[in-house]
Amino acid sequence: MSTTHHAFRAPADARALSFKNAERSWKPPRQVIKCPDIIALVAYHHQANVLSTFVPAFDAHFAQSIDLLPKAVGGQGTNIAAALRAANTLLAPVPRGLRRRIWLLTDGQDNHEADLVLAEVARSAAQRTNINTVGFGEGKEISANRLRDISYGTKTGCYMPAESAQALNTLLRKSVDGKPPEAHQGEATVFCIDVSLSMNDKLGGMRKIDVVRETMLGMIRYKQQMWS
Incomplete structure (x- = not known):
């Protein structure tokens, strides 16, 4: 549902990775579910990877891609501009009949190409894309004002802090339109997930990246239930 006011290629070993874990943690629905939504995933540190x-x-395939997130952690910093650039490029050819959204999650501050971020926000706005930003974790590194500037640069974007796994779960469920299928407008959503080294830090006994992985898989299951 909409809120209020708002590449580098995967390494060869990651592309060859077995998807057994994803198959155990998420199963496609047995029946055919006709949902007009499309979804994409970008992982980013000092560069962005679709x-x-x-x-x-x-x-x-999307659940399998979520399972790649822990393997993608690394890099030398955080490049929000690169994440938004990748998302904007994915969204550029999307038909206007679909609502366009970016969910950008980070546990820190951008320290690469920081001067280019607002240009990508303007590009999102020009493409009629809303950006929701999520400051994840308890770290003092998160710049709430910076994330607000990003989200508020689009028409109905919103900044949302998530200091715990439960808070993140609640926020990601907000990305699922609770309307009945017959009243639902199709959506094109890109999730941009920070995979900088700090995502290996613990939050509530789990690595932050593992919390994100499990929460995103739970979001898919929740959406599936809403449409079944």
């Missing part, structure tokens, strides 16, 4: 181009909301 883990999944747009696929239907319940495509097994």
Whole structure:
């Protein structure tokens, strides 16, 4: 649902990675669910990597791509401009009949190409894309004002802090339109997930990146239930 006011290629070993874990943690629905939404995934540290181009909301490939997030952690900083650039490029050819959204999650501050971020925000706004930003974790590194500037640069974007796994779960469920299928407008959503080294830090006994992985898989299951 909409809120109020708002590449580098995957390494060869990651592309060859077995998807057994994803198959155990998420199963595509047995029945065909006709949902007009499409969804994509970008992982970013000092560069951005498109883990999944747009696929239907319940495509097994998206769950498999989520399972790659822990393997993607690394890099030498945080480049929000690169993440937004990748998302904007994915969204550029999307038909206007679909609502366009970016969910950008980070646990720190951008320290690469920081001067280019607002240009990408302006590009999002020009493409009629809303950006929701999520400051994840308890770290003092998060710049709430910076994330507000990013989200508020689009028409109905919103900044949302998530200091715990439960808070993140609640926020990501907000990305699922709770309207009945017959009243639902199709959406094209890109999730941009910070995979800088600090995402290996613990939050509530789990690595932050593992919390994100499990929460995103839970979001898919929740959406599936809403549409079944």
